[in-house]
Amino acid sequence: MKTQQILLARRPQGAPVPEDFRFVETELPEPEYGEVIVAHRFLSLDPYQRGRMDDAKSYSAPVALGAVMECQAVGQVAASRDGRFQEGDWVLGGFGWQSHSVRPAHALIPIDPTEASPSTALGVLGMPGLTAWVGLEDIGQPKAGEMLVVSAASGAVGQVVGQLGRIRGAKVVGIAGGAAKCAYVKDTLGFDAAIDHRGDLDAQLDAACPGGIDVYWENVGGAVQAAVFPRLNEFGRMVMCGVIAQYNTASGLAAHGAPPGPNLGPVVRKRLRIQGFIVSDNGWKRYGQFRAEMLDHIKAGRMQYREDVAMGLANAPAAFIGMLEGRNFGKQVVALD
Amino acid sequence: MKTQQILLARRPQGAPVPEDFRFVETELPEPEYGEVIVAHRFLSLDPYQRGRMDDAKSYSAPVALGAVMECQAVGQVAASRDGRFQEGDWVLGGFGWQSHSVRPAHALIPIDPTEASPSTALGVLGMPGLTAWVGLEDIGQPKAGEMLVVSAASGAVGQVVGQLGRIRGAKVVGIAGGAAKCAYVKDTLGFDAAIDHRGDLDAQLDAACPGGIDVYWENVGGAVQAAVFPRLNEFGRMVMCGVIAQYNTASGLAAHGAPPGPNLGPVVRKRLRIQGFIVSDNGWKRYGQFRAEMLDHIKAGRMQYREDVAMGLANAPAAFIGMLEGRNFGKQVVALD
Structure with a gap:
């Protein structure tokens, strides 16, 4: 064989x-x-x-x-x-x-x-779904009425992040590339708004998040991060899940030689928390709880996936x-x- | 009158x-x-x-x-x-x-x-001391054997941070400006090493922290931050207490217009936590516990201050x-x- x-x-x-x-x-x-x-x-x-x-x-x-x-x-x-x-x-x-x-x-x-x-x-019941669940449980912790912004919102992790945020009562804005993905994010996934990162990010963020951003789920890095970071509210949380926009630069994952990031001064004044995680560290221990919750959401029609x-x-x-x-x-x- | x-x-x-x-x-x-x-x-x-x-x-x-x-x-x-x-x-x-x-x-x-x-x-029993204590309790959490680096190490907050770190069994390296402050940090405060930020930061950090840095207490920002950040170990914590090197630039506290900071790509891979805090948020509720601990340390000769x-x-x-x-x-x- x-x-x-x-x-x-x-x-x-x-x-x-x-x-x-x-x-x-x-x-x-x-x-x-x-x-x-x-x-x-x-x-x-x-x-x-x-x-x-x-x-x-x-x-x-x-x-x-x-x-x-x-x-x-x-x-x-x-x-x-x-x-x-x-x-x-x-x-x-x-x-x-x-x-x-x-x-x-x-x-x-x-x-x-x-x-x-x-x-x-x-996907939704596997590593990407568990990643979304663990990162929200441990770092993002969106509360009812808070503003959650998700990058790569139609992707494997992003679509689950946004829907879990909605289920917890947060307002959710997804950032995706192109009209089709944005329509999917808003119409099928039920996010409050979708932003096309190929358009004017600042203007779209101003319109969608007039009260600032409480939780940012980072999947991409780069220009999207630069636009979102200054809009974080006091006690905002930035869940560092990935920086896919940087993975293809030779230095994207290194500290030296990589393009600069945001000045961290506002982290003090706004009491921000920027935290990275890897689901394999301790996520699988909680797989049973995650899976039970997710199956409930899927059966009840609260969790779409593509x-x-x-x-x-x-x-x-x-x-x-x-x-x-x-x-x-x-x-x-x-x-x- | x-x-x-x-x-x-x-x-x-x-x-x-x-x-x-x-x-x-x-x-x-x-x-x-x-x-x-x-x-x-x-x-x-x-x-x-x-x-x-x-x-x-x-x-x-x-x-x-x-x-x-x-x-x-x-x-x-x-x-x-x-x-x-x-x-x-x-x-x-x-x-x-x-x-x-x-x-x-x-x-x-x-x-x-x-x-x-x-x-x-x-000072040591007031807001700066409480700041040091709260930031280590809530964010830094240095464990025995870990490497704690403190900037502005001879200052009101830094001197307490380093000594509390030593009391908890961490290795402690202080960064200060000039030979007199460095001697005080090492000889009087008992830090494991002192680094003069006016010298070659990279070489001094390599020598003092060959195994990397687990906790960085940020008081200054700027060039010191840039040198320390790439040396953070996996699961490293960066306690954002202040960025005094930036306070005098008009844009130092703002996100827009400020000089760039580190690329945040390594935050994912290393599972870093970068978190800001302000002692007045909830520090004073725990003043009694802080004061009792600090008076013990002072009476036992474990806590010097200048x-x-x-x-x-x-x-x-x-x-x-x-x-x-x-x-x-x-x-x-x-x-x-």
């Missing part, structure tokens, strides 16, 4: 290009006792994977040159040598950008496909490159088979 | 100059029933008073043009029309830059001069201007009488 794989061929210089990836087909090893073969159905493409392509110190080791690109994925058991799994069972794991893999059964997380579509385990599905493993690099440029519309996944 | 006063004559353009202040002598009103006359003995000069001189939105109203400059002060009751106070009693209050004032008795805080020198109610005493009300403006330039050495007060 063979697996098709996307390897990291070389480390990107700035924005990744197709030549940074290599498509190969290799023989799968025979599963040992206690192992299963998983046929992957959906791969998750997420901005953090850009960081894994650099050989830089970070919270997690880089992907080695020539190794399979990392990602979470859902799949179905194709053959089992473990009593816990049968052919056809849906499972979640860190399977990587490939079509099949052999895994120890203890490393698989079972998924119930009757409860929600399996791909949601990569996926952007690329077809076929060979299209994963292009989908990933596009996502880093904001060309995805919703949670980016790759459907296999 | 007369009082001598320093008024705000005009709003400074950048750094305050003597002409921004006016010295006057005026008649005190007769105290009403329930009021006392206070003869001020020590005025407290603090960097936050620079902000009060600007007509800018802040957490507290500006001093009006022609009004007495604001400050806390300690004094002695010179005449009392209230049963709670007798002539000679030591009291604390927001008396302003003046020699005498008439105050309602209920607004006075009694001071016990046998417990500690009355001027300490303006005051820089300017003589006479007429010298208050020069002392204040000098403090903003870092020319004070220890907590700046003005002795009257």
Whole structure:
């Protein structure tokens, strides 16, 4: 049995290009006792994977040159040598950008496909959804009547952030790129307003947030951050989830050489809190509570979500490159088979 | 009975100059029933008073043009029309830059001069000390073995921050200006190392903090902040207490027009927390606990402090201007009488 794989061929210089990836087909090893073969159905493409392509110190080791690109994925058991799994069972794991893999059964997380579509385990019910929930619980803490602004608002994390904020009674403004995403944010997700970051950010923020901003969910950095920061109210919170606009600059994640950020003087006077977090630190411990809440919201029609599905493993690099440029519309996944 | 006063004559353009202040002598009103006359003995000069001189939105109203400059002060009751106070009693209050004032008795805080020198109610046992204690309790939270770096380390707040950090078992490095302050920080206050910000900051930080920095206490902003920020470790905390290096630029406290700050990309990856606070928000509620702890430390010889005493009300403006330039050495007060 063979697996098709996307390897990291070389480390990107700035924005990744197709030549940074290599498509190969290799023989799968025979599963040992206690192992299963998983046929992957959906791969998750997420901005953090850009960081894994650099050989830089970070919270997690880089992907080695020539190794399979990392990602979470859902799949179905194709053959089992473990009593816990049968052919056809849906499972979640860190399977990587490939079509099949052999895994120890203890490393698989079972998924119930009757409860929600399996791909949601990569999005609204998975890491991006949990990221939104943890960051709001621990840092953002929007209160009823407060103003919450979310960047990358139609993306995997942003759409959940805004809807959770609405459920908690906050006013929510989403920032997205282009008319279609803005319409989705306002009309489908039910945000109070949507702002197109390709337009005049200052004028749109003035109109949408006349009383200032209490919580800013940062997914992007750059010009959006520069426009939002001066509008933070006293005791404002800035949830630092990502700075995707900077991931493709060689120095985007470094402190030296990166473009400057806001002067921090107002942090004192306004008693601001700017805090970063990584969901894998302690988020998964609370997955049960998160999942129960989210399933309630979904069943009650309070939580919409949208996926952007690329077809076929060979299209994963292009989908990933596009996502880093904001060309995805919703949670980016790759459907296999 | 007369009082001598320093008024705000005009709003400074950048750094305050003597002409921004006016010295006057005026008649005190007769105290009403329930009021006392206070003869001020020590005025407290603090960097936050620079902000009060600007007509800018802040957490507290500006001093009006022609009004007495604001400050806390300690004094002695010179005449009392209230049963709670007798002539000679030591009291604390927001008396302003003046020699005498008439105050309602209920607004006075009694001071016990046998417990500690009355001027300490303006420093180590007063607002600056409480600031240090609250910021470490709520934001900095240095743990044993962690590296705590303090800017303006020989100042009113910095000296207490560093000593409290040492008491909690942290390694403490102080940043100060010049050899005398650095010697005081290391030898008298017992910090692990002192760094002269007039020298090569990067080289000195490399030498003093080879394992990076876990907590940075920010009193100054500017070049010191720029050198410290990239050295923050994962889960580092930046306690934003003040940015005195920026107070004299017209735009220093504003978000627009101020010099840029650090790129915030590393805040995500390192899970940093950057948080501002103002001690008057909720610090005084915990004054009792703070004072008890600090008196213990002082009696046990664990807490040293130094005051820089300017003589006479007429010298208050020069002392204040000098403090903003870092020319004070220890907590700046003005002795009257």
